[in-house]
Amino acid sequence: MLRFDLLKTEGHARRGRLTLNHGIVETPIFMPVGTYGTVKGVMPRSLEEMGAQIILGNTFHLWLRPGLEVLQTFGGLHRFEAWDKPILTDSGGFQVWSLGEMRKISEEGVKFASPVNGDKLFLTPEVSMQIQTVLNSDIVMQFDECTPYESKGKLTSEAEARASMELSLRWAARCKTEFQKLQNPNALFGIVQGGMFESLREESLAKLVEMDLPGYAVGGVSVGEPKNEMLRIMAHTPHRLPANKPRYLMGVGTPEDLVEGVAQGVDMFDCVMPTRNARNGHLFTRFGDLRIRNARYKSDERPIDESCSCYSCAGHAGHAGGFSRAYLHHLDRCGEMLGGMLTSIHNLHYYLNLMREMREALDEGRFETFRKQFHADRARGV
C-alpha cells in the first residue's frame, strides 16, 4: 500500500505524509543508504535515534549477497537487518549499468558476470520485481536503464537518450505487469529518464503518469554531469510530476542540493554522501563543511557542530558532553573504527535534521526564510 497526503505547499515546496506498509514517513525526507542491508558503520538503534524514517537497500547487492534463499528465510529484508520501519529498494538498474564493460544490455534485460564469484547473471524487469518482492521493501523501484551523461568522453546525443528513455518505459510496463502478477502488496515507483533533454523528460513523465503508478522518481542525475546540468533538470522535472503523488530525486546530493530540491518540489532524497564522506573525514555542519584530517583540529576541544544534538556532538543522556574534534582527528589518524562510526552518525544526523527543519519551516509557512538563512549559515564557515 501507499497513501500520500499533501499537507501544505509553499511555491513548489511541499510538506507531505507517506503511509507505507511498515509505517509513516513525513516528507520531505532523506533516506540513508544501506546497500548490503546495513547503513555503513551505523547501528539500527542509532538510525532510529537520529529520526531515520525510511532507509534504502540495494537489490543488486542483496541478490548477490546474502542471496534470495537467505532473505526468503527471513521473510524479507526487514527482519534480516533488524529494521522495522519502511524500506525502499532500488531496482539494480543503476548498479548493472555501473559495471561498464562487464555487462551487456538488450531489450530483454542486462547480462553480466557477478563481481562476487563470476557467475553469469541476467537481470530483467521481471527478475528485479521478483527479487524486490522477496525483499518485501515498502517501495519498489522499476527496473530502468540509467542514461549516461557521457560515454568515452562523448556526450550522450538526443537520439541515444531517447532510445534509452523509451527502453526504460517499456521496462516500466513489464515491471508493472510482473509486480501485479506477483501480488506484491507494496508500492511500485516509475522512474523518469531522458538524460539532459527537457523534452525527453516531459515525454517520459507523461507516459509514466499514464501508467498511474503510486509514486515517481527522477533518475539519471548524479551520473557524472556538471552541477549546473543537474540543477537544470532538478528545476525542470520534479514539479511537473503529479501533485498528489510522492516525488523522489535519486542519488542527490549535498545539503545545498537537498534544500534546492525541496524548493523544486522534491519529497524524497537518497545519497551515499553523508556516510561515505564521514568515513573520509568530510563532515557537514550548519556553518559549512569541516575536514577533520586538517591539523588545525589536533587540539580543538569543540564538537563537530555546537548546534548539533547527535551522539557524536552532544553525547547521550546522563553523560557529560560529546566528542571533540581533537578526538575525532586522533581516531581518524589512528584508523580507529570509532572515528567512522561517530562521523557517520553526525553526518546522517545532520542530513535528517536538515530535512526536519525544512518540514517545520513548511509547516509554519516560512520555507523561503529558512532557505535564505540556511545558505547564509552554510557560508559562515566553521
Add this chain to the structure above:
Amino acid sequence: MLRFDLLKTEGHARRGRLTLNHGIVETPIFMPVGTYGTVKGVMPRSLEEMGAQIILGNTFHLWLRPGLEVLQTFGGLHRFEAWDKPILTDSGGFQVWSLGEMRKISEEGVKFASPVNGDKLFLTPEVSMQIQTVLNSDIVMQFDECTPYESKGKLTSEAEARASMELSLRWAARCKTEFQKLQNPNALFGIVQGGMFESLREESLAKLVEMDLPGYAVGGVSVGEPKNEMLRIMAHTPHRLPANKPRYLMGVGTPEDLVEGVAQGVDMFDCVMPTRNARNGHLFTRFGDLRIRNARYKSDERPIDESCSCYSCAGHAGHAGGFSRAYLHHLDRCGEMLGGMLTSIHNLHYYLNLMREMREALDEGRFETFRKQFHADRARGV
C-alpha cells in the same frame, strides 16, 4: 586514591570493591582494552550499557598519538575519550619490549625509534610516570621489563629471569619515587615478574610488598608460554599477594582463564581477546565458541547466544529482537563495519557478564557450584 574492601572469600576466590578517583569498581572484574583511547569499534555508551566499570589505555600508544600536548589540553584521558569512569593505564613496558630488535634496554630505560614517525625516543620509569600523570589514569602501572618466555627459540634461563626481575624491582622503586614527586593523586601498582620460576616470583613479590604499594599485578604471563605454564604461575602467585590489596593478572585471557584466575584469587583481568576475536568472527558464548564465518550459519535465524542480553543478541528496548547469526555471517562476508561492531559488543558483554555472574556467585557463597556449571555449559557446544 585507592581503597579496597574485601567483601567475601571462597577458597582463594574473592569478592571485593575498589574505590578510585573516578568511581567504584566491583571485583572480580574484566577491563576492556582501549589502546588508542578507544575500545576498538565500541562506543562509550555501549561500554556503559554492558556494565564496563573500568577500561584500559596504553601509555606507549597514547604518548605517540595524540601525544602529551593534546592530552594535557584535555586534562587527561577521561575527557579526551569521553569516559568518566575509572581508567587503568599500563606503563609502556610491554609495548617497548614487543618492539623486539627495534629497542635497546639499559639500566636507565628503553631507547627505541617511534614506529609512527621514526623519532628516537627514550622511555624510562620516570618518563612513564610523567606520561601516566598527564593521562590522569586512576591506576598507574610501574614501568617494568617483561621477561620473555623464550628468545630466538631458547627458553629464558633462571639467571636471565633473575636479572630481568631485579631490574624491574629497581625500576619499581624509581617509579614510586617519581610518582610521589609528581604528587600523582591516583594509585601506583607494582608488577611481580620472575618468569616461569616460582622462587623468583616469590622474591619479586616479597620485595614489592615491602614497598607497600596500593595494588599488585602479576606480569610476564601471556607472553608466548604454553597454557600449562601460564596456569602454573596463575596457581602460584596471585593468592600469595597481600589479601587486603587488589590483584591484577595482566593480559589474561580466555573465559576459562578468567574463571580459573578468580578461583586462584585474581581480582582484575584485561585482554584484547574479546574485541580482536570479535573482529575475526570468533565469538564467545555460554555454550562454547562460535566461528561466524562458518557456512553453517548462512541461514541461522538465532542470535549468537540465546541466553545473552547484549544489543547484538537481544536488540534494545522497544525494538523486536536482536541480530541473527545469518546477518552477522553476511556482514562479515561483505566486510561491513557493523559486523565487527556487533560482535565486539557481544564478546565484551559476554566477558563482563561472566564476571558479573562470578561476583553474584561469590556474594551467595556458591562460586564452586558456578565454576562447575560454567565448565559444563561451555563444553555443551553451540
